[in-house]
Amino acid sequence: MAGFVDKLLNLDRRWLFLLVFIGVAVPIILPIGLPVTTTGSTRSAFEYIEALKPGDYVIISFDYGPSSAPENDPMAEGIMRQCFLKRIRVVILALYQLGGLQLASNSIAKVSAEFPNLKYGEDYVNLGYKDGAAAVMKRMGDDIVGAFPADVRGTPLAQIPMMKGLRSLRQVSVVVTVATGLIGEYWITQAHQQSGVPVIVGPTAVGAPKYYAYLNAGQLVGMLGGMKGAAEYEKLLAARYPELGRFYRSTRAFTATKGMDAQTVIHFIIILFILIGNVAFMSRRAAQKKAAAR
């Protein structure tokens, strides 16, 4: 027994890496379809957008880069799909320098292709990237055109039909910031506090805990925490819109719901090894005490 415990405690960590690798790869190759339960913060985000009317304005701010795309892409794309289905006007922008604009452009290209009846400039627009995050939001609070004089294609906002009536953040129904790092916080502490615009945040899992303080303080209308939050949103979308349900079930592309299979398997492996490690550690300590008492 003591020999087995010592072997466990001295196990080469590369075996664990291999196990984690298999634990992620197998559910990708053979999806399990584990159930996803929804939380209040995701439901309130979903219902808030659901209650908007056609023609309302939603800003989706791409405040993340490729390093967190597996978590953030499904959130941004899920919310975009919901807005497009409801004919809500979507204003896309990026405030994250390292790849925010590229990811925004990729997501628009991907999702707008699913809605060929929607027109750029009438139903959605891409304002591009602007440096200075908090300063940009401050300007947008009074003057969106001042912050973004032209869209990503260089067309002045005055010439874009859907932007003609939009002057400031006060006219926007909700800002969705899909964020890594500090920019999501800026939307709450700068834009929301200055202009009162409601904010939904879609942070990475690493960043999610800090947003609970804002959620509890009523400064957020909802939150999608990491890949789990994105999977919850996909579930809510699939339940409300049968066409999206079919899409999420049939698409070959990566979705957060598929990712949650691997997440669950990995969590199981991690918990199992935490238990094994602790039991092995305690049994060795007990054996050492016993030997010392003799």
Added chain:
Amino acid sequence: MTPMPDIGTWVAALLTLFALSFLYKDNPLFRFTESMFAGVSLGYYVGTTLNQTLVPNLIKPLTHDFNQNWDLLVPGLLGLLLYMRYVPKTGWVARYALGIYVAYYIGLDFTRRIHGEVLPQLGRAIVPLSKLDSHTIFYSLVFAVGVFSVLIYFFFSKEQDAVTRRIARVGTWFLMVSFGAAFGFTVMGRVALLIGRLNFLILDWIYPLIGIR
């Protein structure tokens, strides 16, 4: 017929494998990938700063309509002054630019922090218990005890006595629970990144390579 992976997919897939090879042991392929990633990131950063910040916000306005935008020379010059630190004799000039930037961000951040963070969250911490249901009262009590005990834990202006030490100990339990939650979220986030990479390797590289749709 399933299209074969293109050259971009091959490069991304091989670099992913090189990066992951560090988990087995350090090796030249990993170091090559690490150095290349650092170099490409810096190049990308410089490129986006030039093309998406300096050109549209400074250079274009100045060259297209100087009379309307001459005031942009001031921030432009301040930016240039920052680089004077590399000239030993005139390095002190950079401090003026730095001083203005620091003052600007203090001004912007001070109100943002107070009105956007401190006051709303302080307001949330003060809840009239008389107007709430039993579930919310319990939740608010836990919240209040947590805030109070953690504040006592971080109160260093007076040496702790027997009472405050006990309260601070409660605070450490609240802190440990919050660190545990944060760690759990961090693990979930890192695993999500691995899922993203393996998803790419399997679905975008291996499947087309072996002819699976």
